[in-house]
Amino acid sequence: MKISGALKHLIGTALFAAGMALSTAAMADTIKVGVLGSFSGPYAPWGVQFRNALDLYQEQHKSKASGYDVELIYRDVGGNEPARAKQLAQELVVRDGVQYIIGLEFTPTILAVADIATEAEVPTINLNSGTSSVTRASEFLTRTGFTQWQVAAPAGEYAFDQGKKTAVIVSADYAPGKDALDSFRYGFEKKGGKILQEIKVPLGTTDFSTYLLRLQEAKPDVALVFMPVGPMSVGFLKAYVDRGLLKAGIDVYVGAEAQETDLPALGDAAVGIHSVFTYSPYQDNPENKAFVEALTKKYGAKGLPNLATVAAYDGLALVYHMIGATKGQKDGKAAMESIKGLTIQSPRGPITIDAKTRDIIQNVYLRVVEKRGDGMLVNKTLATQQAVKDPWKELNPAK
């Protein structure tokens, strides 16, 4: 059968028209929460974790916050696209009438939305961007992830406390990497350690041999490493252990890079990698046990949570609290007031929203990778630093 040109054209036009005409139906009388995240593209794993946690929280609370119905509206930013993030936030506020916004992985996207948060007085919860200054962009911004300084500065301190006197810092060469560099240095030098060298690795590097050679030649006691979680972090650690640096006595301290979901890729050689971070799915507390159990029951083995999951779970808990505190009314100022100084029991341990800076205060754990009886690689907690505030904000007080 041969379709004539005109008919083909008609089909094409009709399909487009149908696509454009569809729009989402809105529901009335419920409190709407906009969720902005990367649900497609290379950063989709973030979105998946957000969604896992948020859907679970909604299910556990039957979508009711203090008696008010809560509806989540998901919008896909599709990566680090500030213009799109701003457009979606604007539409969520203006068209869908959301009272709260949560989500966003990247510093530029959250900064683009900050403007909307201020103008519309919509409390906005940053789930991941680790740049310390972000929360200053709007008085309606808060954070349930972590700041790079919050984990990397203690990492430097812990490394020194473990008897390491000299260090080399290896970090990916982009803005968060620079934060990591500065904060590792701050923590390590504060204790009296000496940084021998800073090695910057370009984003997207897959062959780390030249960098590891430089590291080896510098002969430090410890390597402090920051890589974006994903192919680079796994690739670097794999090259590190394969090259025998760990066995040669150069310990390595990382942050989120040693998360459990990535450990199987490293194999048994990963045993002995130190990390300083805020969350592990094997953390030993009742909230976490229930959290992990519920997630794995709902999503299977893929449900194993990471930093994104727990940040989203706590983020929605904050939103629920704000809804209760404002009795479901749209009052951004009162909502923000209600969470200042609030402490909730998170799966990662107690977290508090700093009354002054609106930033998160949380425990930071020193962990080491070890092999459990059943052959699983897990992070074992060695030490805990209680209620760590973001050191950058202490060093750079607001004007």
Next chain:
Amino acid sequence: MRELRDPSALPEMRSALRTHRLGWFEVVMLAVFAAVYYLLPGYLPLATQVAIMIIFAISLDLALGYGGIETLGHAVFYGIGGYAAGFYALYVWQEPISGLLVAALVAGLFGVLSGIVVLRAKGLTLVMLTLACATMVHEFANSMRAITGGDDGLSGYRIDPVLGLFRFDLFGRTAYVYSVCVLIVVFLLARIVANSNFGLVARGIRSNSQRMQLLGVPVLNRLVLLYAVSGALAGIAGALSAQVTKLVGLNTLAFTLSGNVLIVLILGGIGRLYGAVIGSIVFVALSDRAAAIDPFNWLFILGGLIVLVVWLAPDGIVGRFSALTWQFRKQERKP
């Protein structure tokens, strides 16, 4: 020699001799833009993105559709325009319109400089050079964190009300009207360029650059000029985005954007300016709607539809349409 008697029978001659008059298309588009403002106030931020994309696609159409400059790095101008507007607002003056002009100037200048280097090449080499050029600027912006903010983006600047009267509001009304006005100016400018002798020369170069050279046309010179004009318009698009978003990220220089604008143009139809308009509307609006319906799997829908368009209308939507009207007219004439 039927072709000589009826020059319009040769598609290339047809497209070269066709001039763009103000026609029903412009009227319909103006009506659509006005209707969106009054009927779909909730979609103004999206419509603003569409307008910006149209400007960007028009700029690419001038280079690719008229001059045959195959580029995979057009975002470099968009990004440079954006950063220029950002720096201008941060350090010099927050007035938006002068910001656009400065951005156009900077991007145009970069077009001249990079054009002199890359436009000596053709075909695949040219594609690779434009790509390399964009990647270099992207890396430069990433490494100069102290100035550009690197991966954190350039932010913290204010933009004054347009003409001192209309401040950028939460509903995106000012941003929309402002962008559409800029779009109209850019569209008219692009049409003047495309219809001018210069535009005709550019099309000649695209068809047969050797022949144009033999006719005495300074080919490289003309191509560089066209590249600069195209770059300046792209810079305006980037500057608009920077002013509306109040943040410039590295993504404005990224390959994804260069790729997207190319898809937009192929979707709409290359070398006819209208294609840029239709392509942008379809691409941006469709992505947005598909993503709103299913935020998790919308790329499948979008990808499927693009495959469908390329299959059903290889010349783009506008190309399909004009081919149809052409067929229609021929049939009318026959009996």
